Amino acid sequence: MTGPSVTEVYAGLVAAGELKADPDQAAAATALGKVQAELEAVPPRGSTLWRFLGKKPEPARGLYVWGGVGRGKSMLMDLFFEHVHIHRKRRAHFHEFMLDIHARLKVEREKEKGDPIPPVVTALADEARLLCFDEMVVNNMADAAIMSRLFAGLIDSGVTIITTSNRHPDDLYKDGLNRQLFLPFIELIKDKLDIFTLDGPVDYRRDRLGDAKTWLVPNGPEATVALSDAFFRLTDYPPEDRAHVPSMELDVGGGRMLHVPKALQGVAVFSFKRLCAEARGAADYLAIARRFHSVIIVGIPVLGPQNRNEAARFVTLIDALYEYRVKLLASADATPDALYPEGDGRFEFDRTVSRLMEMQSEEYLAEGHGPR
Numbered sequence: 001m002t003g004p005s006v007t008e009v010y011a012g013l014v015a016a017g018e019l020k021a022d023p024d025q026a027a028a029a030t031a032l033g034k035v036q037a038e039l040e041a042v043p044p045r046g047s048t049l050w051r052f053l054g055k056k057p058e059p060a061r062g063l064y065v066w067g068g069v070g071r072g073k074s075m076l077m078d079l080f081f082e083h084v085h086i087h088r089k090r091r092a093h094f095h096e097f098m099l100d101i102h103a104r105l106k107v108e109r110e111k112e113k114g115d116p117i118p119p120v121v122t123a124l125a126d127e128a129r130l131l132c133f134d135e136m137v138v139n140n141m142a143d144a145a146i147m148s149r150l151f152a153g154l155i156d157s158g159v160t161i162i163t164t165s166n167r168h169p170d171d172l173y174k175d176g177l178n179r180q181l182f183l184p185f186i187e188l189i190k191d192k193l194d195i196f197t198l199d200g201p202v203d204y205r206r207d208r209l210g211d212a213k214t215w216l217v218p219n220g221p222e223a224t225v226a227l228s229d230a231f232f233r234l235t236d237y238p239p240e241d242r243a244h245v246p247s248m249e250l251d252v253g254g255g256r257m258l259h260v261p262k263a264l265q266g267v268a269v270f271s272f273k274r275l276c277a278e279a280r281g282a283a284d285y286l287a288i289a290r291r292f293h294s295v296i297i298v299g300i301p302v303l304g305p306q307n308r309n310e311a312a313r314f315v316t317l318i319d320a321l322y323e324y325r326v327k328l329l330a331s332a333d334a335t336p337d338a339l340y341p342e343g344d345g346r347f348e349f350d351r352t353v354s355r356l357m358e359m360q361s362e363e364y365l366a367e368g369h370g371p372r
Helices: 006-015 023-041 048-053 073-083 094-111 117-127 141-156 183-192 204-209 221-235 239-244 272-277 282-291 305-323 347-358
Strands: 062-066 089-093 130-134 160-165 193-197 248-253 256-260 262-264 267-271 294-300 327-332
Touching: 006 023, 006 073, 023 062, 023 073, 023 160, 023 193, 062 073, 073 089, 073 130, 073 160, 089 094, 094 117, 094 130, 094 141, 094 248, 094 282, 117 141, 141 160, 141 183, 183 193, 221 239, 221 267, 221 294, 221 327, 248 282, 256 267, 256 282, 267 272, 272 294, 272 305, 282 305, 305 347
Parallel strands: 062 160, 062 193, 089 130, 130 160, 267 294, 294 327
Antiparallel strands: 248 256, 262 267
């Protein structure tokens, strides 16, 4: 039994005033509704009708939805994934998916039974006939080298792929090392998936922030309330249900996990102590920067020689967030230029001050999430 289509759900949200009418979003919802209908028309695997067909049904053609930041891509993906009525489906942030792939490949290589990619493809296709990815971005050779064979195998195995990205397929892994090895993947995407541009004039994510300050001084109840309000605006989560905001465990590599106290719709909330008072390094901060488009940090103290380790980690954290154009909202005991007022290390902190100031600018806030 099927429920309402993503097209109908989207139209209902607009009619109820929960979403603004947007013709580009409506067109994307229609495209996703078409994929939904095709997926739901396929009989369940192992059913009498499946066996009657005598062969594996043709998979629904996938969709690559790309466009600028804050245009509603993830919101539409949420609606689609929630309402597509099939059993074997999986949604993941693209970076997390590739970490899973490399872990599976490592296991297969240790078996020393030949090419590790086919058994990984077989296992994935057995687990899900629909794979949905948020923010497809490729920034390392390890991913680029395997993606063509991996995704060709998945599609040949009947898996439908829906993905969002801030980039046109032709711009993926642009200027990357040995990019020629990645070009077959781009051609595969353009051949096997429908390319849909969602790049309307309104940046809804930026629009939700409004004129809200992104760096609040000092720490305290007033700043906490302002950051809480910003979180609920960015995520569309009902404030009256604040006690049930989900958390998550973020895989930061090396078999380590980082607890994210609040994580929803690409927005994460951390305390300064959790990020910088604990033993953390660049790998942790890069995992955060890849996974979240907006990060809220509360409780940043004045820094100096007395807490040099925390200050050094904070510098590395800001470098990672800046590199991936993450929107930073924070409460602190001082403005950026007064955050490290004196002492050994003050000169080296100047670059961080400059980046913190730039991260509050309209130009920075309007940029898309992803590596520079």
